Amino acid sequence: MAITVVGSVAFDSIETPAGRRERCLGGAATHFSLAASFFTEVRVIAVVGEDFGPEQEAVFNARGIDTRGIERIAGKSFFWEGSYLENLNEAKTHTTELNVFAAFEPKIPDAYRDSHFLFLANIDPVLQRRVREAMPDVRLVAGDTMNYWIKDHRAALLEVLKGLDMLLINDTEVKMLAGNNNLVQAARAVMALGPNTLVVKHGEYGATLFQGATAETTARTFRAPALPLEEVVDPTGAGDSFAGGFFGYLASQPELTPEAFRRAMFYGSVMGSFAVERFGTERLQQVTRKEIDDRFILFRELTHLA
Amino acid sequence: MAITVVGSVAFDSIETPAGRRERCLGGAATHFSLAASFFTEVRVIAVVGEDFGPEQEAVFNARGIDTRGIERIAGKSFFWEGSYLENLNEAKTHTTELNVFAAFEPKIPDAYRDSHFLFLANIDPVLQRRVREAMPDVRLVAGDTMNYWIKDHRAALLEVLKGLDMLLINDTEVKMLAGNNNLVQAARAVMALGPNTLVVKHGEYGATLFQGATAETTARTFRAPALPLEEVVDPTGAGDSFAGGFFGYLASQPELTPEAFRRAMFYGSVMGSFAVERFGTERLQQVTRKEIDDRFILFRELTHLA
Numbered sequence: 146m147a148i149t150v151v152g153s154v155a156f157d158s159i160e161t162p163a164g165r166r167e168r169c170l171g172g173a174a175t176h177f178s179l180a181a182s183f184f185t186e187v188r189v190i191a192v193v194g195e196d197f198g199p200e201q202e203a204v205f206n207a208r209g210i211d212t213r214g215i216e217r218i219a220g221k222s223f224f225w226e227g228s229y230l231e232n233l234n235e236a237k238t239h240t241t242e243l244n245v246f247a248a249f250e251p252k253i254p255d256a257y258r259d260s261h262f263l264f265l266a267n268i269d270p271v272l273q274r275r276v277r278e279a280m281p282d283v284r285l286v287a288g289d290t291m292n293y294w295i296k297d298h299r300a301a302l303l304e305v306l307k308g309l310d311m312l313l314i315n316d317t318e319v320k321m322l323a324g325n326n327n328l329v330q331a332a333r334a335v336m337a338l339g340p341n342t343l344v345v346k347h348g349e350y351g352a353t354l355f356q357g358a359t360a361e362t363t364a365r366t367f368r369a370p371a372l373p374l375e376e377v378v379d380p381t382g383a384g385d386s387f388a389g390g391f392f393g394y395l396a397s398q399p400e401l402t403p404e405a406f407r408r409a410m411f412y413g414s415v416m417g418s419f420a421v422e423r424f425g426t427e428r429l430q431q432v433t434r435k436e437i438d439d440r441f442i443l444f445r446e447l448t449h450l451a
Numbered sequence: 452m453a454i455t456v457v458g459s460v461a462f463d464s465i466e467t468p469a470g471r472r473e474r475c476l477g478g479a480a481t482h483f484s485l486a487a488s489f490f491t492e493v494r495v496i497a498v499v500g501e502d503f504g505p506e507q508e509a510v511f512n513a514r515g516i517d518t519r520g521i522e523r524i525a526g527k528s529f530f531w532e533g534s535y536l537e538n539l540n541e542a543k544t545h546t547t548e549l550n551v552f553a554a555f556e557p558k559i560p561d562a563y564r565d566s567h568f569l570f571l572a573n574i575d576p577v578l579q580r581r582v583r584e585a586m587p588d589v590r591l592v593a594g595d596t597m598n599y600w601i602k603d604h605r606a607a608l609l610e611v612l613k614g615l616d617m618l619l620i621n622d623t624e625v626k627m628l629a630g631n632n633n634l635v636q637a638a639r640a641v642m643a644l645g646p647n648t649l650v651v652k653h654g655e656y657g658a659t660l661f662q663g664a665t666a667e668t669t670a671r672t673f674r675a676p677a678l679p680l681e682e683v684v685d686p687t688g689a690g691d692s693f694a695g696g697f698f699g700y701l702a703s704q705p706e707l708t709p710e711a712f713r714r715a716m717f718y719g720s721v722m723g724s725f726a727v728e729r730f731g732t733e734r735l736q737q738v739t740r741k742e743i744d745d746r747f748i749l750f751r752e753l754t755h756l757a
Contacts, residue, residue, distance in 0.1 A: 233632075326539075328655070329681045349634065350656035353679060368753050370674040373659060375635045404757050411756065447674050448754050450717065451710050 148181055148396050149257045149283070150174050151190040151276045152266025152385075153246060154197070154215060155223035157425060160230060163378040169425035170201050172223060173266035173289065176382035179429040180389025180416040181264075182208040183437055185396040188257045190214035190276065194221040194245045204430060213254045220245045233377050234348050251276050258282070262396040265309075266385065267291050270301040277308045285401075287311035287342075287392050289384070295322050306339035313344040313388045328353070332364060344391065344410070346384050347371075354410050356403075365403075369410035370448050372418040372440070379424045383417045386429060390416030415440045452702050454487055455563045455589070456480050457496040457582045458572025458691075459552060460503070460521060461529035465730060466536060469684040475731035476507050478529060479572035479595065482688035485735040486695025486722040487570075488514040489743055491702040494563045496520035496582065500527040500551045510736060519560045526551045539683050540654050557582050564588070568702040571615075572691065573597050576607040583614045591707075593617035593648075593698050595690070601628050612645035619650040619694045634659070638670060650697065650716070652690055653677070660716050662709075671709075675716035676754050678724040678746070685730045689723045692735060696722030721746045 152174030158167050178187045188211040193201075197217060205212045226240035251272055263280055265273040265288035273288060288309045294302050295318060302322075306312065312335065316328065322338075323331035332343050332355040343355040343364070351371045355364035391413030398405045415437055422428045458480030464473050484493040494517040499507075503523060511518045532546035557578055569586055571579040571594035579594060594615045600608050601624060612618065618641065622634070628644075629637035638649050638661040649661040649670070657677045661670035697719030704711045721743055728734045 327681070327683070329679045332679075347656055350653055351674075366679050366753060368657075368676040368679075370657075370676075373635045373638075373672050373674075375633070377633070407756050445756060447672060448676075450713050450751060450755070 146261040146396050147186040147188060147259070148262040148264055148392060149188045149190060149214070149253070149260040149280065150177050150181070150264040150266055151251055151272070152177065152264075152268055153223050154189065154191040154193050155225055156196065157381060158224075158226040158240075159379055159381055159424060160228035161233065161377075161379050162230060163376065164424070166379075166424040168224070169427075170204055171225065171381060171425055173268075173382075173385045175204075175426060176385035176420065176429065177264060177266055177389040177392075178205070178210050179208055179426055180386040180420070181393030181396070182210050183416075183432075183434055184390070184393035184412070187211065187393070188214060188254075188260060190251050190253060190257070192216045192218060192245050192249045195219060197222050204426065207430065211256070214252070214257055216252060218245050222246075227381070229380060233380055236381065251279070253279050261285065262287075262392065264288070264388065264392055265305065266388075267294075270294055270298055270305045273305045274301070274308070277305070285310050285395075287313060287388070289313050289388060290318065292318055292321060303338060306335075309340040311342040311344065312340040313346065313384075313391065315346045315348070315384065319343070319345050329364075336364065342406070344413070346387060348383075349373075351414060352387065352410060354406060356406065367407050367410055369414045370444065371414055372444065372447065374418065374421065377421045380421050381425065383420050386420035387413040387417035390414070411441055411444050412437075414444060452567040453492040453494060453563075453565070454568040454570055454698060454702050455494045455496060455520070455559070455566040455586065456483050456487070456570040456572055457557050457578070458483065458570075458574055459529050460495065460497040460499050461531055462502065463687060463731060464530075464532040464546075465685055465687055466534035467539070467683075467685050468536060469682065470730070472685075472730040474530070475733075476510055477531065477687060477731055479574075479688075479691045481510075481732060482691035482726065482735065483570060483572055483695040483698075484511070484516045485514055485732055486692040486726070487699030487702070488516050489722075489738075489740055490696070490699035490718070493517065493699070494520060494560075494566060496557050496559060496563070498522045498524060498551050498555045501525065503528050510732065513736065517562070520558070520563055522558060524551050528552075533687070535686060539686055542687070557585070559585050567591065568593075568698065570594070570694065570698050571611065572694075573600075576600055576604055576611040579611045580607070580614070583611070591616050591701075593619060593694070595619050595694060596624065598624055598627060609644060612641075615646040617648040617650065618646040619652065619690075619697065621652045621654065621690065625649070625651050635670075642670065648712070650719070652693060654689075655679075657720060658693065658716060660712060662712065673713050673716055675720045676750065677720055678750065678753070680724065680727065683727045686727050687731065689726050692726035693719040693723035696720075717747055717750050718743075720750060
């Protein structure tokens, strides 16, 4: 079933211990949609400037991603510059230029309206909510957010959470959102705000799935590992690629059984592990379904008893 | 097969968000031997002072642990005081009194000499080496260490590593020991120093097993989770309890197959998860083999696809 994703399509200049890349294609919606495209039909809603040309367009086209919802307007695309020189787990932001994104008004093509799955990537919660409300018929809505929205746009974010079936965020964010440093307690508190499914990403340690917590009962949990990697070239987009693998796999399933969620966690980790092997989206552009399935088997061997 | 463990038997005063305990029974060899005692015969080598009385002795006796190698001398036992008020993952040490431990000269009872397994808990590497050399017939030697020995007693520690089959340390320690911030690269470098098996403990994120790395090939890896816990009462001894479950299970096996190592990782995580549920050794004193096996099943459900 088709996923519509709304979020940033951007240019990133990135420096890591492995080197530097200028203005490579990036943005949460880009990483998400490339990762999800290996599992299901993906449709993007975003805004870009005049610097987004045929070369960038071709990256989406090669994966069969619907870009009719990527609006092109005068000006420059969203631009981010950051480095991971001291710590591969945390980006240091040098520049953020919103550019055309500053006045982004998401428009939903009619052709997207039969999407059953909606992913609200990490953007202003006001925009997330607007897209959510414009697509009332979707069956399942998942979203992401970040510390900036949690701290400074809490009221708007809480409105978004009410309309989410699933939230995918990292350790720091779930604890900040709940105001609680215990992961299990924080997860329960965040699930009380709306989402019945919560995925907490732990970076190089994998991710935890929480489902069905109530005030009285603890959530059912599942832990997926991350692959211990000899070299992380560029962590940018790892979380969005995880989300794409996770949500893409779910959207491809006839039924959302507990087992489908567990396998989705593994596919999320698999796509995240590929994403960091090269700069930007380079690896996700080249990876094959065979490599994805082989790595899924590797993840199983990495964690399973006989 | 029997394990001999050498390490500290101590008194700990501990403060955590859950409360405070004065002078409860602690020490690496204590946590280790309690955890391992559920799987195999355990024999302890340590030194204690006059404050170690029948009450402490009874804790070991109740679990059938051989204490003939616990020497009693004039003076006070090793004492540690610490808190985890800001961060449950890292102890803040307030007091360390070596007391009788300052002049510890490990003596190995004749009855221990047929032990097939030896665990060198976290103590001065000079002592670890002495015990290792005094027991040349053991079949398998594992050890632990800490940042203090890595930084300030490196030469002595490197000598110990040469004689180890297995090393169990945490993330920070393996990276410090290797001088490398990438886990996989650090693991390979540390294994080149001696141990063919390396277990890296990640605290609340579980642990990774590395085996059989060479200069050319990457180690085989296996990841065991930690249980997401609603409340961590006292993290003291979690790592030693992990080691006890891990090494104790291995010692109970007829053959050290790859599958035995994987299951040992799970039993390590299981014992660590019990240890933190109460202060000091309280939980390990009360846990039953049935509870251990039930939690093993829970860990499997937490991580396994159908």
